[in-house]
Amino acid sequence: MNENLLRLYNSKVETGEWQDDAGQRRALQILVKLEEILVSPPRSRFFRPKQQERVVEGVYLWGGIGRGKSMLMDLFFTHSKTEKKARRHFMEFMQYIHARMNAARKQGVSDAIKPVAEEVAAQSRLLCLDECQVNDIADAIIVGRLFELIAVNGTIVVTTSNRPPSDLYKNGINRHLFVPFIERLLANFWVHEISPGLDHRQNRLAGETRYFVPANPEATGNIDRIWGRLTGGHDPKAQRHTLLVNGREVTLHQFCNGVARIEFWDLCGQPYGPADYLAIAHSVRVMMIENIPRLSRSNYNAAKRFVMLIDALYEAKVRLIASAAAEPEKLYIEGAGSFEFGRTASRLHEMQSDDWHP
Secondary structure: OHHHHHHHHHHHHHOOOOOOOHHHHHHHHHHHHHHHHHOOOOOOOOOOOOOOOOOOOEEEEEOOOOOOHHHHHHHHHHHOOOOOEEEEEHHHHHHHHHHHHHHHHHOOOOOOHHHHHHHHHHHOOEEEEEOOOOOOHHHHHHHHHHHHHHHHOOOEEEEEEOOOHHHOOOOOOOHHHOHHHHHHHHHHEEEEEOOOOOOHHHHHHOOOOOEEOOOOHHHHHHHHHHHHHHHOOOOOOOOOEEEEEOOEEEEEOEEEOOEEEEEHHHHHOOOOOHHHHHHHHOOOOEEEEEEEOOOOHHHHHHHHHHHHHHHHHHHOOOEEEEEEOOOHHHOOOOOOOOOOHHHHHHHHHHOOOOOOOO
């Protein structure tokens, strides 16, 4: 595994697919060490470590946007010799956990986390979770005990995040209930920052046109090409990503490695509000919005939602690729709200710049 993983990385660097990065290489060395643990027989649930002995339950990779966290995790996941393994987006995984817990409660189970954790552990010796973030009090209460139970049952976790463990659920309601989970991560995970350096995703967009006018087949072809560069050539229809916001489902129909692609009306023609757009903004790193129409009094509600969406994406520093019927300042030229749209048009221009990044 050691030689194979490093050889794969070197090969991608040599072909120009990836750029050599010392921070990524250090993270790779940690993942190689983790594979050595994975190929060893899993610990018995009755195992008790010796005093001062550290039990490694996983790896927590964190760093700024575009540092290659998901890319390295996926390389490791694909080539790990572990047969029972799963890879999921963290928020999608937590929605699955909530659904399974609800099903367990309907069966009269008093402690719903326990059977669900056992189910997860039975399915996966290696569990890779992308984009770890905790914004919901329900997740904050559950996740600590969940990780503890799946570790007891032999599952090892690799997770990525844009922030260090100490910043998870920062300023959240009843955060003191979440602190033991942070302490567990620091004690039992190899926590590694992929040190600041070149933003590789930003580099892949450098010099690219990111706002296409008009929204025609040529624009679609250009967005197809950019999608391929950002996602490694994945089928643009390969994956759906569903968020649970205040008990409602918000679906991104095309999603891969933090990049989302969606039609304007699927985002702004739905009865979404600020909470929905904030959840979307915090779950993606690049947003591709296609076929933005001209906005006016005839589609006023969609226009209002579009303004809310751009505000959320802007504040979360999400990179934007778009196709539209007109340049930003000409999208909304008449009707209530057209004057206020000037700020949105300005933000749309700013978000196209190579200099605009976190």
